[in-house]
Amino acid sequence: xxxxxxxxxxxxxxxxxxxxxxxxxxxxxxxxxxxxxxxxxxxxxxxxxxxxxxxxxxxxxxxxxxxxxxxxxxxxxxxxxxxxxxxxxxxxxxxxxxxxxxxxxxxxxxxxxxxxxxxxxxxxxxxxxxxxxxxxxxxxxxxxxxxxxxxxxxxxxxxxxxxxxxxxxxxxxxxxxxxxxxxxxxxxxxxxxxxxxxxxxxxxxxxxxxxxxxxxxxxxxxxxxxxxxxxxxxxxxxxxxxxxxxxxxxxxxxxxxxxxxxxxxxxxxxxxxxxxxxxxxxxxxxxxxxxxxxxxxxxxxxxxxxxxxxxxxxxxxxxxxxxxxxxxxxxxxxxxxxxxxxxxxxxxxxxxxxxxxxxxxxxxxxxxxxxxxxxxxxxxxxxxxxxxxxxxxxx
Numbered sequence: 314x315x316x317x318x319x320x321x322x323x324x325x326x327x328x329x330x331x332x333x334x335x336x337x338x339x340x341x342x343x344x345x346x347x348x349x350x351x352x353x354x355x356x357x358x359x360x361x362x363x364x365x366x367x368x369x370x371x372x373x374x375x376x377x378x379x380x381x382x383x384x385x386x387x388x389x390x391x392x393x394x395x396x397x398x399x400x401x402x403x404x405x406x407x408x409x410x411x412x413x414x415x416x417x418x419x420x421x422x423x424x425x426x427x428x429x430x431x432x433x434x435x436x437x438x439x440x441x442x443x444x445x446x447x448x449x450x451x452x453x454x455x456x457x458x459x460x461x462x463x464x465x466x467x468x469x470x471x472x473x474x475x476x477x478x479x480x481x482x483x484x485x486x487x488x489x490x491x492x493x494x495x496x497x498x499x500x501x502x503x504x505x506x507x508x509x510x511x512x513x514x515x516x517x518x519x520x521x522x523x524x525x526x527x528x529x530x531x532x533x534x535x536x537x538x539x540x541x542x543x544x545x546x547x548x549x550x551x552x553x554x555x556x557x558x559x560x561x562x563x564x565x566x567x568x569x570x571x572x573x574x575x576x577x578x579x580x581x582x583x584x585x586x587x588x589x590x591x592x593x594x595x596x597x598x599x600x601x602x603x604x605x606x607x608x609x610x611x612x613x614x615x616x617x618x619x620x621x622x623x624x625x626x627x628x629x630x631x632x633x634x635x636x637x638x639x640x641x642x643x644x645x646x647x648x649x650x651x652x653x654x655x656x657x658x659x660x661x662x663x664x665x666x667x668x669x670x671x672x673x674x675x676x677x678x679x680x681x682x683x684x685x686x687x688x689x690x691x692x693x694x695x696x697x698x699x700x701x702x703x704x705x706x707x708x
Contacts, residue, residue, distance in 0.1 A: 320455045329445070329675030333659070340663055349663075350698040352625075352686045353671045355489065355644070357554045359617060361598070362610035365553065368601035372594040386590035389581060390416025390562070394596045397603040398562050407534045413566050415580060416591050416599075419559040420519045420548035425450045427515065427544065427563070429583050430576055431481055438479035440471060441677035442490055442646075444517070447483045448677075456481075462679040465648070469493040469637060473506035482507060484533075485517040487524060490676045490685040491646040492638015494529050500536060507542035511571065514539075519548040519561075522615055524641045532564075540566040544576070551643060551689075553602045553611045560591060560599045618643050621688040621695040628699040632706035645686045646673070650706060658684050666701035 333353060341347065361369075375381035389395070395414045402409045417423040428450055436457040439447045451458050459479045463469040469491040484503060486495040495503075507514050514533065521531040533539045545564040549555040567577045584590075601607045622639040629636050629647060636647035649658045655672035662668040671687070673680030688695070 318453065318455075320453050323452050324449055329672070332656075333669070333671070336660070336663065337669060347667060350666075350668045350690070350694045350701070352688075352690050352695070352698055353669045355551075355687050355689060356556050357551060357614075357618075357689050358691050359554055359614045361554045361558070362602075362607065362614060364601045364604060364607040364610055365598045369594060369598040372597035375597075376594065383593035386593055386596065388584040388588050388590045390414065390591070391593065391596045391600075394562075394600045397600050401603045402532065402534070402564075405531065405535075407532050409534070409564060410567065413564050413577065415563045415565065415584065416596060417546075417561045417563050418591055419550060419555070419561045420517065420546050421446065422559070423546050423561060423563050424515070424517065426583070426587070427546065427580075428454055428481075429587075430579050431513070435480035436478075437481040437483065438477065438512075439483050439677075440485075442469070442673060442680035442683070443483065443677055444485060444489050445676065451481075460677070462677075463491075464679060465635065465637075469646070470495055470499055472499070473503055478510055478512075480512055482512050482514045483517065484514055485519075486530075487520040487638070487642035487644075489517075489520065490644055490671065490673065490680070491683075492642035492644040493646075494524060494526075494641045497528065497530055497536060500530055500533065501538075504533070504536055504538045504542060508538050512542065513569070513571065513576075514543040516543050516545045518545050520551055520642055520644075521547065522552040522611070523619065523643050525619070526641055529641060534564065534566070540568040542569065544569070549599055549602060552615070553599075553607075554614065555599070558595055558598065560595050617692070618688045621690060621692065624695050624699045625686055625688065625702075628703040628706075631703050634706060639688070643688045645688065647684050647686070649673075649682050649684055652682075655681055655684050662702075662705075666698075666705050668698045668701060 394416055395411055398414050399409050399411050433455050437451045438459040438461055440461045440463055459477055461471055463471045470493050516533040524531050533543045533545055548561040565577045565580050569576045625645055626639045634647050636645050639645040655674045659672045671685040673683030
């Protein structure tokens with residue numbers, strides 16, 4: 314009899330968004346026609362920018378002519394897209410080689426697939442609160458998971474632990490769910506720690522485009538030593554609205570080696586074995602993001618979401634609520650008022666002012682007592698939600 318992967322039995326139920334959906338469904342059923350203000354989901358609401366739409370249409374037309382038709386694409390990414398991504402990094406002072414860059418179908422896919430590079434005996438360190446897939450992907454692989462708690466005392470930006478060793482280290486900056494961003498000195502500590510211990514950092518930079526403070530690193534490769542210990546995983550989902558079209562990129566420097574194995578070469582072998590590449594049409598749309606016009610247009614969209622953040626932050630400031638994130642990230646992570654539990658606050662906001670957020674308990678044990686708001690909603694919903702929050706919390 315075939316033996317399935319029994320580690321699936323070790324997965325905890327994905328109750329967070331299921332429970333949210335069930336509670337919202339029950340409320341809507343009992344209050345038909347009531348307008349709900351959704352600040353929970355981390356999906357964008359603005360459409361793809363004009364430069365991208367134009368490129369997508371042109372790529373579709375290319376596929377209609379024999380002289381410009383494209384079949385299978387290179388598994389590691391089309392040269393035209395890898396080149397513009399490399400130039401984009403170079404414009405920010407990060408000198409990459411063209412073949413350090415790999416095109417992917419999105420950061421979520423890549424964060425799971427990249428674990429193929431590491432033996433199942435490797436341990437993984439996850440800084441919590443955390444994106445739940447970090448934990449789940451390693452549970453499925455049967456790895457030992459080291460949970461490193463963070464909290465307000467360190468701004469949800471812990472230092473490397475002196476008494477813990479892990480082979481794989483997850484760092485998300487700007488962080489989902491907390492919105493916290495590692496400074497240069499803080500991130501350098503983790504780089505030095507990884508190089509000294511032989512660990513590899515998986516640097517999730519899906520939200521780097523939201524950083525506005527120039528002294529904060531947007532890429533781990535801005536710092537010395539990162540090329541020998543880090544893999545950077547990026548996404549166009551939140552940067553350019555590709556949540557529904559799925560496109561991202563991963564940087565694996567050729568200097569990154571462990572036990573005589575070069576991880577860049579390993580990933581080439583992995584991709585040529587397991588994928589047929591991302592479609593030509595999507596890669597043409599992605600390349601348009603890195604044109605001057607594309608950059609101008611996506612900055613306008615990002616500024617729209619950042620203004621949503623400022624609207625919500627002003628309401629929380631007036632209410633005297635502690636929070637982090639918002640300024641350099643699309644998420645606001647707040648302390649639940651009056652000692653409420655995170656699910657209690659969810660129920661309170663839903664039933665009292667019809668605002669939907671995300672309970673912090675869904676991101677790990679140390680997320681209890683905290684709550685996440687997304688700034689990806691519409692301006693109209695955000696303004697109304699902020700007004701209701703201010704009225705409720707300032708009583």
